[in-house]
Amino acid sequence: MSEEKNIVVGIDLGTTNSLVAYMGNSAPVVIPGEDGSNLVPSVVALNPVVIRPASTLLRLLNARSIPLSG
Numbered sequence: 001m002s003e004e005k006n007i008v009v010g011i012d013l014g015t016t017n018s019l020v021a022y023m024g025n026s027a028p029v030v031i032p033g034e035d036g037s038n039l040v041p042s043v044v045a046l047n048p049v050v051i052r053p054a055s056t057l058l059r060l061l062n063a064r065s066i067p068l069s070g
Contacts, residue, residue, distance in 0.1 A: 018042045 008023040017039040021028040033040035 014042055016042060 010021050010023075010028065012019040018041075019030060019039055021030045023029075030038045032038055
């Protein structure tokens with residue numbers, strides 16, 4: 001009979017880069033991006049065509065004094 005195992009995942013979502021890790025046997029294990037880097041760019045997709053780094057969008061919103069929430 002197969003034993004079910006719970007996996008704990010942590011996400012550090014930053015304005016420029018993000019990092020994802022899961023808890024291994026006794027230490028966290030970072031999940032690398034497609035290029036092998038531990039840090040992956042944080043992006044926001046406005047639609048399927050426009051994808052920008054989150055830091056760029058935040059800078060634009062701050063420059064225009066547009067509130068992030070309703």
